[in-house]
Amino acid sequence: MLGLSLREAAVALRRGQVSPTELCQKCLSFIKETTILNAYITVTEDIALKQAEEAEKRFSRGQPLGELDGIPIAIKDNFSTTGIETTCASRMLQGYIPPYNATVVQKLLDQGAVLMGKTNLDEFAMGSGSTDSIFGPVKNPWSYSKRYREKRAHCRHVAEEDSDWVITGGSSGGSAAAVSAGTCYAALGSDTGGSTRNPASHCGVVGLKPTYGLISRHGLIPLVNSMDVPGILTRCVDDAATVLGVLAGHDPKDSTTIQDHFEPFKLPDVIDVSKLCIGIPKEYHAPGLSTETLSLWSKAADLLEDAGAKVIEVSLPHTAYSIVCYHVLCTSEVASNMARFDGLEYGHRSDIDDSTEAMYAATRRQGFNDVVRGRILSGNFFLLKQNYEHYFLKAQKVRRLIAEDFVKVFSSGVDVLLTPTTLGDAVPYLEFIQEDNRTRSAQEDVFTQCANMAGLPAVTVPVGLSSRGLPLGLQFIGRGFSEQQLLTIAKWLEKQMDFGALEFYKVIENGGIPQLHSKSASSL
Numbered sequence: 141m142l143g144l145s146l147r148e149a150a151v152a153l154r155r156g157q158v159s160p161t162e163l164c165q166k167c168l169s170f171i172k173e174t175t176i177l178n179a180y181i182t183v184t185e186d187i188a189l190k191q192a193e194e195a196e197k198r199f200s201r202g203q204p205l206g207e208l209d210g211i212p213i214a215i216k217d218n219f220s221t222t223g224i225e226t227t228c229a230s231r232m233l234q235g236y237i238p239p240y241n242a243t244v245v246q247k248l249l250d251q252g253a254v255l256m257g258k259t260n261l262d263e264f265a266m267g268s269g270s271t272d273s274i275f276g277p278v279k280n281p282w283s284y285s286k287r288y289r290e291k292r293a294h295c296r297h298v299a300e301e302d303s304d305w306v307i308t309g310g311s312s313g314g315s316a317a318a319v320s321a322g323t324c325y326a327a328l329g330s331d332t333g334g335s336t337r338n339p340a341s342h343c344g345v346v347g348l349k350p351t352y353g354l355i356s357r358h359g360l361i362p363l364v365n366s367m368d369v370p371g372i373l374t375r376c377v378d379d380a381a382t383v384l385g386v387l388a389g390h391d392p393k394d395s396t397t398i399q400d401h402f403e404p405f406k407l408p409d410v411i412d413v414s415k416l417c418i419g420i421p422k423e424y425h426a427p428g429l430s431t432e433t434l435s436l437w438s439k440a441a442d443l444l445e446d447a448g449a450k451v452i453e454v455s456l457p458h459t460a461y462s463i464v465c466y467h468v469l470c471t472s473e474v475a476s477n478m479a480r481f482d483g484l485e486y487g488h489r490s491d492i493d494d495s496t497e498a499m500y501a502a503t504r505r506q507g508f509n510d511v512v513r514g515r516i517l518s519g520n521f522f523l524l525k526q527n528y529e530h531y532f533l534k535a536q537k538v539r540r541l542i543a544e545d546f547v548k549v550f551s552s553g554v555d556v557l558l559t560p561t562t563l564g565d566a567v568p569y570l571e572f573i574q575e576d577n578r579t580r581s582a583q584e585d586v587f588t589q590c591a592n593m594a595g596l597p598a599v600t601v602p603v604g605l606s607s608r609g610l611p612l613g614l615q616f617i618g619r620g621f622s623e624q625q626l627l628t629i630a631k632w633l634e635k636q637m638d639f640g641a642l643e644f645y646k647v648i649e650n651g652g653i654p655q656l657h658s659k660s661a662s663s664l
């Protein structure tokens with residue numbers, strides 16, 4: 141059962157081949173077997189079993205709610221969940237129990253989804269490795285494949301076997317690992333600069349960043365309000381479309397959501413790409429792009445061309461400014477967003493009470509990690525009266541130019557852009573932590589960040605394994621609100637590249653092994 145897609149699991153439930161409780165118990169026991177991954181901050185076992193029991197009653201009455209009824213899902217721990225601790229992986233919010241559900245969480249529960257738990261992330265979603273969490277880093281399930289282990293055994297510089305694992309990417313690494321390892325059928329992430337697509341690509345799952353405004357942000361604890369979107373992580377493109385159908389649409393609690401009615405869609409089984417024009421942005425041949433990623437990218441372009449699509453090179457000239465521009469805009473919004481965590485209204489409060497100022501300072505020093513504090517400082521600097529125009533306003537203008545690059549390309553007849561998702565496969569943890577958080581984001585987010593600047597939809601699809609046995613993904617970026625077309629093309633590529641046979645959880649189940657907690661027993 142753990143090897144099925146969400147759709148297949150939904151069919152199995154309908155046919156009575158498995159009950160919601162059995163499915164839930166299977167996922168719960170697999171969560172326990174894979175605790176080494178550190179994918180979950182909170183496992184909501186009792187809630188999940190109760191929800192599964194309710195789903196069971198609906199099934200026995202012959203009245204399941206929809207496709208998500210009885211389906212185990214996980215939620216990144218920066219979405220508010222009624223009565224369930226929501227930490228943002230930060231000491232600042234440890235122990236915080238929200239009194240309300242994020243709109244997206246409520247929508248999933250209204251459809252009968254079973255909540256397995258809250259997943260690990262970089263503190264306040266600031267990062268690209270899921271390594272900067274007060275609960276410790278998330279480990280990539282693929283680190284435990286036999287193939288990866290054998291390759292790494294030849295690397296002499298890895299002294300300690302226990303630290304020989306690769307990052308999941310981030311910041312939604314817990315959600316990506318949870319889906320990849322087979323502990324749930326879909327998970328929510330968030331995506332501000334790539335945080336859904338980056339870990340999805342490193343963990344071999346599908347990651348969708350919808351158009352800004354298509355899905356409500358109400359209850360998603362903000363990082364950069366003008367760029368944040370809830371992201372969807374699933375095992376296949378069809379499943380991403382299913383979850384999107386449940387989540388998308390206007391929310392009176394988020395004024396930036398679309399006013400129009402959103403019509404859920406199913407993706408066709410027979411897909412014709414011959415009338416499409418696919419753009420290959422030349423600026424995405426970035427320094428550091430691995431030869432393996434490059435060759436998969438070319439292979440995908442060739443496949444599209446062979447199928448009759450027009451594949452052309454395009455230019456997005458302002459791409460190179462994206463990272464630095466993001467840094468200014470992100471930190472400026474962070475400085476403003478984080479002001480609420482002052483120990484009085486929200487969050488942890490220090491017991492230092494010499495003065496209000498001393499209490500504030502101690503609260504924020506104790507509550508936030510270096511990354512968050514660093515961003516608050518940078519942001520406040522950029523927002524100073526004498527700096528505002530030179531930094532903040534200039535970055536806003538550059539952001540506009542980046543967005544206009546896309547408008548020009550799409551209005552010239554290009555339907556969708558094909559790019560890599562990341563430079564290469566996931567790096568070992570010990571290598572990753574040599575760099576500071578900002579440098580890491582600059583490397584990890586080069587191909588993902590522009591879509592957030594422009595508010596465009598983008599999806600990553602797993603397309604192959606690197607020579608080290610780690611997943612690689614490719615990304616499609618589409619016009620605003622073109623999710624149906626975007627996911628249709630993504631599904632086409634998914635079929636052609638046939639990553640399915642390699643999926644981690646399938647091999648686990650077919651091999652009948654490997655207890656992830658016993659390092660030596662991996663079978664991939």
Ligand code: GLN
Pocket residue numbers: 265266267268310311330331332333334335336363470581585
């Ligand atoms: N890596 C980027 C950052 O650290 C993006 C994070 C995200 O998308 N949440 O800000």
